Amino acid sequence: MQRESQTNHSNSNIVDTKNIEIKFSKAKISIFIQPNPTTGCVTVKLTNDENLDNKKLIVRNMIGENLKEIIFIGNETVFNLTNLPKGIYLIEMNSDQKQLISKLILN
Numbered sequence: 419m420q421r422e423s424q425t426n427h428s429n430s431n432i433v434d435t436k437n438i439e440i441k442f443s444k445a446k447i448s449i450f451i452q453p454n455p456t457t458g459c460v461t462v463k464l465t466n467d468e469n470l471d472n473k474k475l476i477v478r479n480m481i482g483e484n485l486k487e488i489i490f491i492g493n494e495t496v497f498n499l500t501n502l503p504k505g506i507y508l509i510e511m512n513s514d515q516k517q518l519i520s521k522l523i524l525n
Contacts, residue, residue, distance in 0.1 A: 447518065449511050455523035458500035462509065464493045470513040477522075478508040499524055 447470070450463040462475060473490035477499065488497050490511065499507070504524050511518045 447516055449509070449518045449520050451509055451520055451522055454521075455525045456499070457525055459496065459498050460509075460522065461494065461496045462490075462511070464490075464511065464518075470515055473511060473513045476510040476512065477502075478510060480506055480508070 446466060448465045450465070452461045452463070454460075464470070464473075475486075475488040475490050475495065475497070476484055477486040477488075478484055485502060485507070486497070486499070488495060499522075502524060507522045507524060509520050509522050
């Protein structure tokens with residue numbers, strides 16, 4: 419039995435193309451934060467997240483300090499930021515496959 423192989427030039431691994439199925443998805447994943455600006459309660463929604471595993475939201479201040487971490491289950495979550503001072507924050511969504519960052523204004 420003849421074996422077809424392909425070399426990955428970035429790390430020189432050999433991949434057996436007969437035993438691996440590779441699918442490339444062009445679906446765009448988006449994060450929506452509402453309302454923005456907000457006075458405290460925030461809803462975060464993801465689109466096209468069916469393939470994202472281990473999703474987590476991180477709220478960071480503008481110097482990069484982690485202020486809050488939220489495990490994200492499904493495609494929507496609501497959380498409260500009334501304990502934070504007014505200002506601009508970064509909402510970072512991390513998963514095993516993707517990272518998305520969006521700006522949030524807290525009034």
